[in-house]
Amino acid sequence: MSNVKISTLINWTFSIIPIWFIGMTLYQRIFAAKSAKEAKRAWFIAGLFEYPFMAFLGVFLGMLAKAAFASGIIPAAEMAMADNESAMPLMLKHVLPIGALGLIMAAYFSAILSTADSCLMAASGNISRDLFNYKKSKNALKVVQWMTLIIGILAIAVALYVPSVLELMLLSYGFMVSGLMAPVLGFLLFKKPSRKAAIASMIAGSATLLVLQITGFRLPWELDAVVPALSLSLLLMLLVQMMGQKD
Template sequence: MHTVDYFVLALYFCTLLVIGFRANKRHKDVDDYYVGGRKVGVLSLAALWMSSWVGGAAIVGSAEKSYQVGISALWYALSIFIGFLLFALTCAARIKELGDTHKHITYPDLIEERYDSRTRIVSTLTTVAAYLGYIAGQLIAAAHIIAAISGQSLGISFVVATTVTVLYTSMGGFFAVETTDKFQSLLVLGGITLVTVPLTWNYMGGIERLVTELPADFYDWGNWGWGTILAMVTSMVLTFFTSMDSFTRCYAASSCKAARKGTLYAALAALVISCSICFLGMSSRVIFPDGTGAPGGASALIGLIMHVLPVGIKGLLLVAILSAIMSTADTCILCASSNLTSDIYHRYINPAASRETVLRLSIASSICVGVAGALIGWFFKDIMSILVMAFTFNSAGLFFPTMAVFFWKRATSSAAFWSMSASLCTVSLWYIGQGMDPENTWFAIDPVWPGLLVSAVSFIALTLMASERCADTNLQPDNTLV
């Protein structure tokens, strides 16, 4: 690395910290800190969506998979694209409408409004657990990038990534995240798609080497394994409808139309970037066929950038990738922080707390969840495994009760609570079983399937049973959200 590249990295970190500290002065209450006063426009919303989904897995993890299995790695990108489309067309505007009507800040706010407080508790615990996993995956990916740029050890790089991300997110809240994410999204889209792809294409001499030098199975869409692909696509698409950031994005939108359009714009941008990353990962396999200089893993994309790009551009592109990862991490920290502050402290521990007290606690909780996620990331360094596990927890138990908020008025609070609880326990036990006895045939099944099955069966059965009792006694089912 050249001195210019180090300067680019230092300038980037300083910019983030300045943005965070300046944004801190704009917060008046938790509505500002977590949903930006509900006035975010279409392009800003698209950038925020991008920051949620185009991060460590979509860039570093997808490059790794493309290096290993070829075009089949695009299933990750297609999962994101499908999730964006379905969510935009079915729920985005409705969530915005309900959020404005009931002044929701978090996803569990919506769940309690429709069901009850105990269901809120389960959804909060599930969301916090999932977001700690998301934070962990992003921070360890960021550490790999910083290590490549600076030449420092992974441990030192991890501390730097965690410190900078936690500081600017906790101090700046939503306004810092919004500002940095617009800047970071442009940097990623332009740096990867408009700079790295053309330079790599030129270095490779066109696409011919990809066709002639890669194994035939690199063009097999099922090379990743159809069982793994189906489970991943299912859990990721469903996560759009249960993920905390999906709801906060819609709450923050300036209008129902903005909520829908911002989501659709993000879908197109994410697909373009993901296809670019797949090309770069496969190109890295051609340039380093035996892993020399880019020994698979997270270093596949990094090795290509270090080898192909000129001084200055090299540092800029590594910073672009780093910015995508850190922008996802800041979103995850803010979401988990709002769970602790709004869904636990302000809802159950101290409902009478002043807005100044809650705002101060919001900053403290952002620091706490950032550090907790960092510790998880350090002990479990497999980026894709951490994120897929988080997607599973977030989707398996929450999907059916969440969809019932919008599409099934007969659904009951008791059914929602027990289906969420049973699914959460099932998924947890399944992962434990896989760790203790990986050869067991039952545990070879991806945990998302038993989790979804238990949730669906218990939710539907308990709702129908409650409806029959109501019919027999001329009572009405639980409250519905209108």
């Protein structure tokens, strides 16, 4: 924790915590439930396993990898060529037998793919419905299939361009939070949420983040672009909502 700055914690607070309110894959599971009661039960049960177990497991495995390197289990030559994200695979490679290593790596990749396909289907479904109105098309299935292929290729290109998993995750979280957090909160908190306020906040937040990322503008105190983007999105959502109520 001594390597994590206060600015980093603020950036993660603005990007990681809000994602649990707007994640597409989370709403997929909710809408797949048979009833609201079943969805709530599944949500609470998943939370009991998610936060106590998953939140500390990554940190614990990282500590084990560091201890394995210090004790000589992981050769110094391999560790010198590795980055933070390869610490766990290196530890598993030198600690586990081949059979167990294969099972662990299979579980590792299956978890990644199960999340990736959910995100891919959610993105292609949203674009096909919102932009192309595929329900009125006779070739609705082909529209969704082509959008899935195109988005998948774009995702691979972005992943190759940004090799760091953490950096890519925070970037994607930033775009989602900046554009969707304010409308979701408005829908949940306001009795009569304004459509204009939601659209304005989405455009303002996404555009702000995009401009700051493209220009490479450095914010004070090493803050990430998601901080002003989300702040502006929330402020604009509130202002337009209040103006609509006065009218």
